[in-house]
Amino acid sequence: MMDKAVVAIVGAGKIGQIHIDNILGMNNVELKTILDVYTDHLQGTAYEKAVPIITNNPEDITNDPEIDGVLICTSTDTHAAFIEQFANAGKHIFCEKPISFKTEETKKALDAVEKAGVKFQIGFNRRFDRHFRKVQETVREGEIGNPHIIKITSRDPQPPPEEYVKRSGGMFMDMTIHDFDMIRYLSGSEVKEVSVKSANLVDDRFERNNDVDTAIITITFEDGSLGVIDNSRQAVYGYDQRIEVFGSKGSAEAENERPTNVRINTKEAITVDHPKYFFLERYNDAYIEEIKQFAIAILENSPIACSGEDGLKAELLARAAQLSLEENRSVPLTELIAKA
Amino acid sequence: MMDKAVVAIVGAGKIGQIHIDNILGMNNVELKTILDVYTDHLQGTAYEKAVPIITNNPEDITNDPEIDGVLICTSTDTHAAFIEQFANAGKHIFCEKPISFKTEETKKALDAVEKAGVKFQIGFNRRFDRHFRKVQETVREGEIGNPHIIKITSRDPQPPPEEYVKRSGGMFMDMTIHDFDMIRYLSGSEVKEVSVKSANLVDDRFERNNDVDTAIITITFEDGSLGVIDNSRQAVYGYDQRIEVFGSKGSAEAENERPTNVRINTKEAITVDHPKYFFLERYNDAYIEEIKQFAIAILENSPIACSGEDGLKAELLARAAQLSLEENRSVPLTELIAKA
Amino acid sequence: MMDKAVVAIVGAGKIGQIHIDNILGMNNVELKTILDVYTDHLQGTAYEKAVPIITNNPEDITNDPEIDGVLICTSTDTHAAFIEQFANAGKHIFCEKPISFKTEETKKALDAVEKAGVKFQIGFNRRFDRHFRKVQETVREGEIGNPHIIKITSRDPQPPPEEYVKRSGGMFMDMTIHDFDMIRYLSGSEVKEVSVKSANLVDDRFERNNDVDTAIITITFEDGSLGVIDNSRQAVYGYDQRIEVFGSKGSAEAENERPTNVRINTKEAITVDHPKYFFLERYNDAYIEEIKQFAIAILENSPIACSGEDGLKAELLARAAQLSLEENRSVPLTELIAKA
Amino acid sequence: MMDKAVVAIVGAGKIGQIHIDNILGMNNVELKTILDVYTDHLQGTAYEKAVPIITNNPEDITNDPEIDGVLICTSTDTHAAFIEQFANAGKHIFCEKPISFKTEETKKALDAVEKAGVKFQIGFNRRFDRHFRKVQETVREGEIGNPHIIKITSRDPQPPPEEYVKRSGGMFMDMTIHDFDMIRYLSGSEVKEVSVKSANLVDDRFERNNDVDTAIITITFEDGSLGVIDNSRQAVYGYDQRIEVFGSKGSAEAENERPTNVRINTKEAITVDHPKYFFLERYNDAYIEEIKQFAIAILENSPIACSGEDGLKAELLARAAQLSLEENRSVPLTELIAKA
Known part of the structure; x- marks a missing residue:
């Protein structure tokens, strides 16, 4: 077993820098290389000193035999090509979501991964959140019986800039x-x-770009149970991230995380902390954990x-949701899979 | 102004007896008469002594000029006829929900009420629950801005007997x-x-009777906002009654009510009380309040x-939900109103 | 067994009227007589109609063979004489706390009770609070093992008027x-x-009257365990009434009671309800329950x-606390009992 | 301004290793040297590779001009001598609590620090806990007015081994x-x-060693306000660490920290997570923060x-508590200061 997984970061933008900062504090990952089209913004930063x-x-990545894995953190339209390139070079791949905006492209990229026999992890960091993980474990252990209704509340603290909306692929x-x-x-x-x-x-910028800002998404599962997600692009009181699984023997709920457990009692009000506001505050531990687990999968050749x-599958669901919205009807997943 | 509103109870079954017990402790209502097809079960009870x-x-009600109002607590199929009979006799009417299982019947009954010029209150007791009322007042006062998403969790603690399911009119x-x-x-x-x-x-008794036991109901409001209700016939941990209104300036949430605020901390577990289990524990204050308000409306000739x-409207929504289920599509309310 | 305990109220001041209102809504108590030095303030009230x-x-009480029990709600300096008078007349007695301001007086009154063989209940209504009762039951059932530390937080929402302070007997x-x-x-x-x-x-009115407004009272129990009470005459955020029993197998805590379970989330603050503000809101159910239990003890000849x-004993503890304050030392109860 | 504060760790036992692990992940501290009487247990560990x-x-520390500061993590009886030695060598000092078991020794060590003009930080990590810090800031900002009562609940999850008790200096x-x-x-x-x-x-091991395991400590402050601490060596449900400051305008309370915000609802129980169990889980962030702040004080020459x-002062309070226990009386701090 190797001591550390040696990785490269592709794309040193916002999310890339989050991963760089996290990796520099990890024991089982070594960051050897940063790849970016523009590297000027990295000059004179601590990264220059810390990353070889x-x-x-x-x-410089594909030809470097020391590099075990690559973290793809570029814009979505470049993911598929990078996946193929690095998979062909035998590198394990961690890729931010979504893989692409087109099902065929995603499938092609995943075919390359499969052919190359490398590991592939998608950046669904929330699976590594300790609150959500405890709910999932409680469900898996049968403590609440068979799930009947799964509810997710997921609301951003504020809408992204219009430029982001345009290239987001829709809510x-x-x-x-x-x-x-x-x-x-x-x-x-x-x-x-x-x-x-x-x-x-919430805001005109969504409608202007043929997008929505508020939604209720109902899901029917193959086992007959139901799910519902409610989304908003703006919860003024903070990043609202809650889940609940209700089943035949009970339920498990994860409340929001707050910076402190302090309650202040005055004549005017009894107040507690707001939910954590930025996704990075809320999910920082999850971002760290997902990369640690990626490294473990590489080092121990264990499953992703x-x-x-x-x-x-998540992409197909997003596409089904869009179709349901456009045609005001329930969309069976089989329809999307058939098309894809 | 009269001191007390004089009322009669029609139907001394389960819900009727709840109202009788409550009224006997009220200051602004006097219960003069109980009407029931069978009165044997009341013999020898405290009611005999307490109710003239x-x-x-x-x-004995229609001809009694002292009686101001009638509370109709019989089975649903008898509501409409009683409403017409007592409205025609000039009695104010409180009626348990639903008015009837058929829209035409409901409308005919309400027409009689209108023609008679008597007051009519429907038994939606939850409007009088102090938690829900506070949420509604918070919304009305604009504290959370315009509502965007309204969520209701409503789950019974255990399924009713099959006999009840058969005559319930569906979930x-x-x-x-x-x-x-x-x-x-x-x-x-x-x-x-x-x-x-x-x-x-949840249980076969529902399917056997062409009914469901679990549902997600999504609602689009005329102002463009959204709502979602999740229902189950069985929440093993207690009667689960929560609401949340999320809007442009914030949100207001009502949690379940628990018998006590005691937390017990042991090596094995940190536990708090279950939600109140029976609808009567949970909504007892609301049952009292709705009748007090009915009496005030009579005594002060104020709105219901x-x-x-x-x-x-609630009946039409129930009917729309049933149609949506049967035809697996969104059902516009206009469709039901047109039919009705 | 009698149907109802027939009682008289002695003293129709603030606390007396609370009991009158409560009794008028009870099934097992009948209020036959109100005794007060001044009865003018009762003229024209609903009491005139409701109380014979x-x-x-x-x-009018001592000679009335129908009256089973008397509730003494007058000022403290009159308690002892009334207790003796009504005990001698064979009436069961409920008396507001304290029995008197002097130990000898209290003992003399209780001797009369004992000789008369009537029941005597002291108005410690908080024993009937459902939250505190649940904590006590949890302790009694051994769920938290042997108690090691008992903590009580007891803070009034606002200081009483100076006139009240003068005659209060001290905090x-x-x-x-x-x-x-x-x-x-x-x-x-x-x-x-x-x-x-x-x-x-908190406020000068206490010092002016040789009283205090804030205190920490530490207690050593005979079984070696410890207790601590913290008091303040003014908690601006509401009536603060919490208890905690910590023991060898865990702990049980009762939080404050709030009017509703609503949480409001806005950009400015996440707020919950204040604790209930008035002692009557907070302990209303307890006031009702203590009288119901008094009636049951009379009707069923069961223990008080x-x-x-x-x-x-509570009076002796109050006296020991005063002595500890004055002499800045720990005061053994035996010292007070010896004196008494 | 230097980039990183260069430090040495003295004593690589339990608490020393906590600091070593934390420092290896910090950006503003570099660990150059580990000093221990026995260094065998460090052979073959990751420390060998990570620490020069x-x-x-x-x-090797006193003569090394590169070393800015020293963290003293040895047993208490060695603290004073090390403080003097390293202060004399011009090194800034972070020392675990207490400085010593004897006031004279502590004062002598602090005199050496003062003469040398180096910085000295004592390891009261809880000041850096984000919950407690928020309470303190709320108090400082005047949000709750003048403090009247300060309450601390501090209970260990389980008693330390008897060997530890013997050398602990008492609870x-x-x-x-x-x-x-x-x-x-x-x-x-x-x-x-x-x-x-x-x-x-709690356990005989304390009595056997002339120590106690449970206590209520009452404090009178110079400004007339009051404080109370309750301690136990064993809270079976977890590490119980709560504080409350109650003042003229309100109060601020910090609840325990739990691993997750998940609530599980079943027929049997409604449960939430236990408080974090180990001091290291509970205060890990605080341990990191105190060293970061020590480094900042060195790098920016800012106050400790x-x-x-x-x-x-904390040592004097511990000594006053011991004296109060032994002589069953209130002990004025002046008495201890006079002696010291």
Whole structure:
């Protein structure tokens, strides 16, 4: 067994830098290389000192036999090509979600992964959140019996900039995709049908870009149980991330995480902390854990916690949701799979 | 102003007796008469002593000029006829939900009420629950801005007996009807469309009687906002009654009510009380309050808190839900109203 | 067995009227007589209609063979004489706390009770609070093992008027006396020693009257375990009433009671309800329950839930606390008992 | 400004290794040297690779001009000598609590620090806990007015081994010392008097070693306000660490920290997570933060968050508590200061 998994980061933007910072504090991962088209913004930063190679040439990764795995953190439209390139070079791959905006492209990329026999992990970090994980474990251990209703509340603290909205692939592909993965993770059953009711209530920037900002997504699972996700692009009181699994023997609920457990009692009000506001505060531990687990999978040749298949399925659900919205009807997953 | 509203109870079954017990402790209501087809079960009870007239003849009410109002607590199929009879006699009417199982019948009964010019209150007791009322007031006062998403969790602690299921009118008419009224009460907007996904996961007695036991009901309001109700006939941990209104400036949530605020900490577990188990424990104060308010409306000739119109609309929603289930599609309310 | 216990109320002031209102809604108690020196303030009230006899002559009670019990709700300095008078007349007695401000007087009154063989209940209503009762039952059932530390937080929402302070007997006799009884109730062991640290931080009216407004009272029990009470005459956020029993196998805690379980989430704050503010809101159910239990003890000739002995012991503890404060030392209960 | 503070760890036992692990993940601290009498247990560990110098010779620190600061993590009886030695060598010092078991020794060590003009931080990690810090900030900002009562609940999950008890210096010096510092930190006023009631209820190992396992410590502050600490060596449900500051305008409370926010609802029980069990789980972030702050104080030549003076005062309070216990009386701090 190796001591540390040696990795490269592809794309040193916002999410890439989160992973870089996390990896620099980890015991089982060594960051050898950063690849980015533009590397100017990294000059003079601590990264220059801490990371041996900073380059804009992918071959510095593909040709480096020391590199075990690659973390793809670039914009979505470049994912598929990078996956193929690095898989062909025999590198294990961690890729931010979604794999691509097109099912065929995603499948092609995953075929390359399969052919190369490398590991592939999709960046559904919430599977590594300790609250959600405890709910999932409680369900798996049968403590609440068979799931009957799974509920996810997932609301952003504030809408993203319009530029982001334009290239986001739409709310379902950008935001709900995490919830689609979570609901599959919690259920243990596959989705049979998706129904969407949506609205534009938060901000005009969504409607202008043919997108929605508020939605209720109902899911029928193959085992007959039900699920429901409610989304909003703006919860002014903070990042609202709650789940509940209700079953034949009980239920398990995860409340929001707050910075402290302090309650302040005055004549005017009894107050507690707001939910953590930024996704990074809320899910920081989960971001760390997902990369640690990726490294363990490489080092111990053990299974990946969320696979390319999981990535593909969440994408299909996002696509089904979009179709349900457009045609105001329930969309069976088989329809999407047939098309794909 | 009169001191007390003088009332008669029609139907001394389970719900009727709840009202009798409550009224006997009230300051602004006097119970003069109990009408029931069978009065044997009341012989020798405290009711005999406490209530002046116990009869099986409706004319003992219609002909009694002292009686201001009548509480109709019989089985649903007798509601409409009683409403007409007592309205024609000039009595104010409180009627348990639903008014009837057929829209035409409900409308005919409400027409009689209107013609007679008497007051009519439908028994949506939950509007009088102090937790839900506080949420509604918070919404009305604009504290959370415009509602975007309204969520109701409504799960019974255990399924009713099969005999009850047979005559219940189906889960939507029997159970969800309360949630339909609550969601209208909280929203302030009327419902535009209803979509249902349902399941049979709790007990065979529902499927045998062509009924469901689990459901997600999605609602689109006329103002563009969304609502979602989740129902189950069996939450083994207690009667689960929670609501949440999420809006442009925040949200308001009502948690379950527990018998005590005691937490017990042992090596084995940290436990708090279960939610109150029986509907009567949970909503007892609301049952009292609704009758007090009915009496005030009579005594002060003030408006009724939940009207016949509210009763009719909740019935239409129940019917729309049933149609949505049967035809697996979203059902616009206009469709039901047109039919009716 | 009688149907109802017939009682008289002695003293129709604030606390007397609370009991009158409660009794008028009870099934097992009948209020026949109200005795007060001044009865003018009752003229024209609903009490005149609801209560057969309103008088300023105690003999209307002592000579009335129908009256089973008397509730003494007058000012403390009159308690002892009334107790003797009504006990001698063979009436069961419920008396508000404290029995008197002087130990000898209290003992003399209780001697009369004993000689007369009537029942005597002291008005420690908090023993009937459902939250505290659940904690006590949890302790009694051994669920948390042997108690090691018992904690009571007891803070009034606002200081009483100066006139009240003057005649209150001091904070320990007026306010802490409830906590002294509660700590004995929770412990099951008798108090060995009392130590007080106190302060004047809330308002000058206390210091002016040789009283304190803030205190920490530490208790050593005969079984070696410890207790601590913290008192303040002013908790601006509401009536703060919490208890905790910590033992060898765990702990049980009762939190404050709030009007609703609603949480409101806005950009500015996450708020929950204040604790109930008035003692009457907080302990209303307990006030009802204590009288119901008094009636049951009369009707079924069953034991009293909190006895004259309990009243006496709480008074001794209040006196020990005062002595500890004055002499800045721990005061063994034996010292007080020897004196008494 | 330097990039990183270069430090040495003295004593690679339990607490020393905690600091080593934490420092290896920090950006502003570099661990150059580990000093221990025995270094065998470090052979073959990751420390050997990660830390340049592992030695049993203190001169490898005193003579190394690169080393800015020293963290003293050895047994208490060696603290004072090491402090003097390293202070004389011009090294900044972080020392675990207590400085020593004898006031004169502590003062002598602090004198050496002062003469050398180096920084000195005492290891009261709880000041860096984010929950407690928020309470303290709320108090400092005047949000709850003037403090009237400060309460600390501090209970260990299980008693330490008897060997540890023997050399612990007694419960007050070993365990309550943290609470003494916390209560000073929260109050902002100095302690005037200490009163203790204690008990032996948990385990014989304490009594055998002339120690106690349960205590209520009451504190009078110079500003007239009050404080109370309750301690137990065994809370079977987990590490119980709560604080509350109650003042003229309200109160602020910090509840225990739990691993997750998950609630599980079954027929049997409604459960939430236990409080975190080990001090290291509970205070891990605080251990990291205190060293980061020590490094910042070195790098920016800024004031120390908790000083030698704070260490001395907490020791005096522990000593006053012991004296109060032995002589069953309130002990004024002046008495101890006079002696010292």
